[in-house]
Amino acid sequence: MPNSDRRHLPAVHRLVSDPGLSEAVAALPAAIVTSHVRQALADARAAAAGGGSVPDTASLVASVRQALDPLLTVRLRQVINATGIVLNTNLGRAPLPRAAVDALVTAASGYSNLEYDLATGERGSRHDHLAPLITALTGAEAALVVNNNAAAVLLVASAFASGREIIVSRGQLIEIGGSFRLPDVIAMSGARLVEVGTTNKTYASDYVRALTPETGLLMRSHTSNYRIAGFTADVSPAALALIGREHGIPTCEDLGSGQLLDLTGYGLPHEPTVGESLSAGLDLVTFSGDKLLGGPQAGIIAGRRSAIDPLRRHPLLRALRPDKLTLAALASTLTLYLSPDVITTVPTVRMLTLSADVLAETATHLAALLCETVGDRATITVQAATSQAGGGSWPGTELPTTIVAIAPVTLSVTKLAKRLRAGRLPVIGRIQSDQLWLDPRTLMAGDVAALPALVAEALG
Numbered sequence: 001m002p003n004s005d006r007r008h009l010p011a012v013h014r015l016v017s018d019p020g021l022s023e024a025v026a027a028l029p030a031a032i033v034t035s036h037v038r039q040a041l042a043d044a045r046a047a048a049a050g051g052g053s054v055p056d057t058a059s060l061v062a063s064v065r066q067a068l069d070p071l072l073t074v075r076l077r078q079v080i081n082a083t084g085i086v087l088n089t090n091l092g093r094a095p096l097p098r099a100a101v102d103a104l105v106t107a108a109s110g111y112s113n114l115e116y117d118l119a120t121g122e123r124g125s126r127h128d129h130l131a132p133l134i135t136a137l138t139g140a141e142a143a144l145v146v147n148n149n150a151a152a153v154l155l156v157a158s159a160f161a162s163g164r165e166i167i168v169s170r171g172q173l174i175e176i177g178g179s180f181r182l183p184d185v186i187a188m189s190g191a192r193l194v195e196v197g198t199t200n201k202t203y204a205s206d207y208v209r210a211l212t213p214e215t216g217l218l219m220r221s222h223t224s225n226y227r228i229a230g231f232t233a234d235v236s237p238a239a240l241a242l243i244g245r246e247h248g249i250p251t252c253e254d255l256g257s258g259q260l261l262d263l264t265g266y267g268l269p270h271e272p273t274v275g276e277s278l279s280a281g282l283d284l285v286t287f288s289g290d291k292l293l294g295g296p297q298a299g300i301i302a303g304r305r306s307a308i309d310p311l312r313r314h315p316l317l318r319a320l321r322p323d324k325l326t327l328a329a330l331a332s333t334l335t336l337y338l339s340p341d342v343i344t345t346v347p348t349v350r351m352l353t354l355s356a357d358v359l360a361e362t363a364t365h366l367a368a369l370l371c372e373t374v375g376d377r378a379t380i381t382v383q384a385a386t387s388q389a390g391g392g393s394w395p396g397t398e399l400p401t402t403i404v405a406i407a408p409v410t411l412s413v414t415k416l417a418k419r420l421r422a423g424r425l426p427v428i429g430r431i432q433s434d435q436l437w438l439d440p441r442t443l444m445a446g447d448v449a450a451l452p453a454l455v456a457e458a459l460g
Helices: 012-016 019-027 030-049 057-072 098-108 131-138 149-161 182-188 204-210 237-247 274-279 305-313 324-336 347-352 356-377 413-421 447-459
Strands: 085-087 142-146 165-169 192-196 215-221 251-256 284-288 299-303 378-390 399-408 430-432 435-438
Touching: 012 019, 012 030, 012 057, 019 030, 019 057, 030 057, 085 347, 098 324, 131 142, 131 274, 131 299, 131 324, 142 149, 142 305, 142 324, 149 165, 149 182, 149 215, 149 251, 149 284, 149 299, 149 305, 165 182, 165 204, 182 192, 192 204, 204 237, 215 237, 237 251, 251 274, 274 284, 274 299, 299 305, 356 378, 356 399, 356 447, 378 435, 399 413, 413 430, 413 435, 413 447
Parallel strands: 085 378, 165 192, 165 215, 215 251, 251 284
Antiparallel strands: 142 299, 284 299, 378 399, 399 435, 430 435
16 A cells, blocks of 8 residues: 555666566667656655655556556557548548559658659659649649648748738638638738638629739639538639739639549539639649548649749748658559549549449448347447548538448447447447447448457447
């Protein structure tokens, strides 16, 4: 039991040798374990000197284990996404295509020509590798890749309007997940935001009246994660591009979701593609690599060469540049778009375009496996439901799906969900109507086979 006599504290070497710390001693350098043991003993002596109790050895071991736990636990883990949210930001957004994973491993496993020109034997540029692919897929004259779309917006704003003004419609001053706010990024660039129009209506004349000699950029921001409906008016990309050309001011659209393909043929709503925005005459379009495009986290800037060149020369580019792993994975993903098989080879596109029949068949098969495995510990049913695109894409759009619903008999559904999250392979589902829903839309290869055992373990 704890007491107030500091002489009862064990020696450092005895505490290090305690069986309760054997895992830490085997996995970590001795100096790190010893340092944490010394700190725990110092804290105990300080507490006793202040009149507190001296902890026993078991308590000291528990304290050291708790301090060492972050070093022993893998923080970033693979999970099964059964939420039905395809671009689930909390779960890492787009899963990479197999070809992109292979390219990433190859790039990571050795040296590459990242900034080396194989033809001349001289220094090259990492920014040249992907430009041909992006321009071929979007119709742009030139392109540039940075580390995410917020960085792309920051670079454009800094290059064209630092110390000057950027005009944006009041209805497009977006905020997305993680408290990313367009006005904050503009302020960070050193530009001054000029809001025009109202929340629901903005006209071309609003932009024209706001023009001054200090205007450096006209910007659109696609409202990809919300919709303003009803009594509305908006300035199209073509109309904004015309204003820019007439007054000699660069124009840019933050397209965000980064869709390259028109998927309306698969029953999905129309989402502006990068090519459509560029064909409207805008100088620049920025978009994400890990949303509807289905690649790694990246920010892509496509547009006129005369607008891309100042970005390539800007000193901020070095702080925002992508690494070789991002470039390798993104190049491989973009290459898949050159083939009609992209619908099946890019997981994000495949999940979004899955047919109702395939989803129902997968759900029925999974339900049968679960029934065999969990027995009478839960009631398993198959139900019609809806999925979501997620990632700030197609807000309010419900994608028809078929889910497997699990109603545990002795556990609460909250407890079941918690146990599944804590399992050897965490499973993330949706709690709905006092059931845990598993949506096959977002299951990866092998997930259906793995789920029955994982659910059975969680049910106990």
